[in-house]
Amino acid sequence: MWTLNVQVMDFPGGKVAFTPEIQFISESDKERVPCYRVLDDNGQLITNSQFVQVSEEVAVKIYSDMVTLQIMDNIFYEAQRQGRLSFYATAIGEEAINIASAAALTPQDVIFPQYREPGVLLWRGFTLQEFANQCFGNKSDYGKGRQMPVHYGSNKLNYFTVSATIATQLPNAVGAAYSLKMDKKDACAVTYFGDGGTSEGDFHAALNIAAVMEAPVLFICRNNGWAISTPTSDQFRSDGVVVKGRAYGIRSIRVDGNDALAMYSAVHTAREMAIREQRPILIEALTYRVGHHSTSDDSTRYRSAGEIEWWNKARNPLSRFRTWIESNGWWSDKTESDLRSRIKKEMLEALRVAEKTEKPNLQNMFSDVYDVPPSNLREQELLVRQTINSHPQDYPSDVPL
Numbered sequence: 233m234w235t236l237n238v239q240v241m242d243f244p245g246g247k248v249a250f251t252p253e254i255q256f257i258s259e260s261d262k263e264r265v266p267c268y269r270v271l272d273d274n275g276q277l278i279t280n281s282q283f284v285q286v287s288e289e290v291a292v293k294i295y296s297d298m299v300t301l302q303i304m305d306n307i308f309y310e311a312q313r314q315g316r317l318s319f320y321a322t323a324i325g326e327e328a329i330n331i332a333s334a335a336a337l338t339p340q341d342v343i344f345p346q347y348r349e350p351g352v353l354l355w356r357g358f359t360l361q362e363f364a365n366q367c368f369g370n371k372s373d374y375g376k377g378r379q380m381p382v383h384y385g386s387n388k389l390n391y392f393t394v395s396a397t398i399a400t401q402l403p404n405a406v407g408a409a410y411s412l413k414m415d416k417k418d419a420c421a422v423t424y425f426g427d428g429g430t431s432e433g434d435f436h437a438a439l440n441i442a443a444v445m446e447a448p449v450l451f452i453c454r455n456n457g458w459a460i461s462t463p464t465s466d467q468f469r470s471d472g473v474v475v476k477g478r479a480y481g482i483r484s485i486r487v488d489g490n491d492a493l494a495m496y497s498a499v500h501t502a503r504e505m506a507i508r509e510q511r512p513i514l515i516e517a518l519t520y521r522v523g524h525h526s527t528s529d530d531s532t533r534y535r536s537a538g539e540i541e542w543w544n545k546a547r548n549p550l551s552r553f554r555t556w557i558e559s560n561g562w563w564s565d566k567t568e569s570d571l572r573s574r575i576k577k578e579m580l581e582a583l584r585v586a587e588k589t590e591k592p593n594l595q596n597m598f599s600d601v602y603d604v605p606p607s608n609l610r611e612q613e614l615l616v617r618q619t620i621n622s623h624p625q626d627y628p629s630d631v632p633l
């Protein structure tokens with residue numbers, strides 16, 4: 233406890249009381265910030281929990297989209313293992329964060345994603361065919377095959393294209409939020425990032441400028457315990473991410489990211505506050521990356537298979553939410569098996585179509601940045617064409633020249 237002197241220093245930043253004690257602010261509170269949840273591990277509603285009611289229609293769509301995302305991930309992952317895709321990253325274990333947060337937003341809210349939130353696009357209506365086209369980089373891919381798989385984007389769905397450079401989307405989101413503020417729009421910007429992203433300077437710069445400019449932006453951190461092989465204990469010494477909000481003057485909440493109902497309620501409430509009060513909000517969603525970081529990683533090299541399995545079984549976001557919708561009479565074994573077989577069929581068909589669709593013309597590698605291509609780009613294009621001509625066997629035959 234501080235002994236405060238009534239005397240104050242009238243400092244440019246406001247009035248500050250004096251104290252005669254040498255007392256440092258503690259590096260941590262005695263107790264960790266609690267985690268908001270609505271459903272317990274078994275999917276039972278916790279008595280007296282506060283939550284935003286969801287209609288049957290929304291609840292069923294949340295669950296169906298979580299299942300769809302899981303099936304899409306499993307099929308794309310296997311396709312990569314068969315050598316049909318160059319790369320893939322699953323969102324397994326993080327389906328509730330993906331889908332329930334998206335459900336709490338409106339289509340006018342502008343999304344600035346990392347790479348593990350394809351569920352937000354799925355919720356907004358991106359089709360399995362559109363996902364497959366991007367992963368195969370074919371001529372129907374909006375990115376014209378210029379990005380790695382899972383780097384989706386959609387103008388129509390207000391979803392900025394994924395950028396692989398960690399945390400660069402955060403300052404962009406604040407700029408977009410400030411623009412929405414100036415235009416007095418009934419919308420906010422929403423940016424997603426991982427625990428690893430909080431170690432980037434961009435995270436801190438973005439939080440600070442958002443607070444100062446009172447920008448309506450939601451910072452949604454998926455704290456899944458790992459940044460590739462780096463555990464959070466090597467990432468920060470604070471009580472996770474949630475406490476960093478206060479240092480920048482940002483209202484913050486910690487949520488059980490595997491509880492779809494809690495995620496929905498927290499994001500819904502945060503969105504209303506962000507727009508009504510014109511302020512940023514930080515949400516730390518605690519979860520676990522059940523999949524490998526990507527297909528370039530084998531996570532059993534740095535964590536036990538037992539730990540992964542425990543999270544997959546005991547903390548599964550799908551089974552928890554399913555128990556709740558079933559208890560409301562909104563779901564059954566029959567709807568589950570119908571949905572799974574329909575989505576699996578649709579996914580395999582989307583994969584088949586995307587794979588046999590022609591690739592974008594080689595020329596697209598050099599266009600769209602400059603009105604008139606500079607000489608170095610023209611030289612590079614010439615060099616590529618000459619090399620292909622002299623070594624045609626080393627280049628894919630399905631890329632039109």
Ligand SMILES: Cc1ncc(C[n+]2csc(CCOP(=O)(O)OP(=O)(O)O)c2C)c(N)n1
Pocket residue numbers: 348396397398425426427428429430454456458459460521525
């Ligand atoms: C600026 C930058 N540094 C390093 C990398 C390499 N990298 C790709 S993903 C990743 C880990 C990110 O972890 P986190 O933000 O926790 O997200 P998660 O993969 O857990 O969803 C790193 C270090 C990168 N893409 N960009």
Ligand SMILES: [Mg+2]
Pocket residue numbers: 426427428454455456457458459460521
């Ligand atoms: Mg992480």
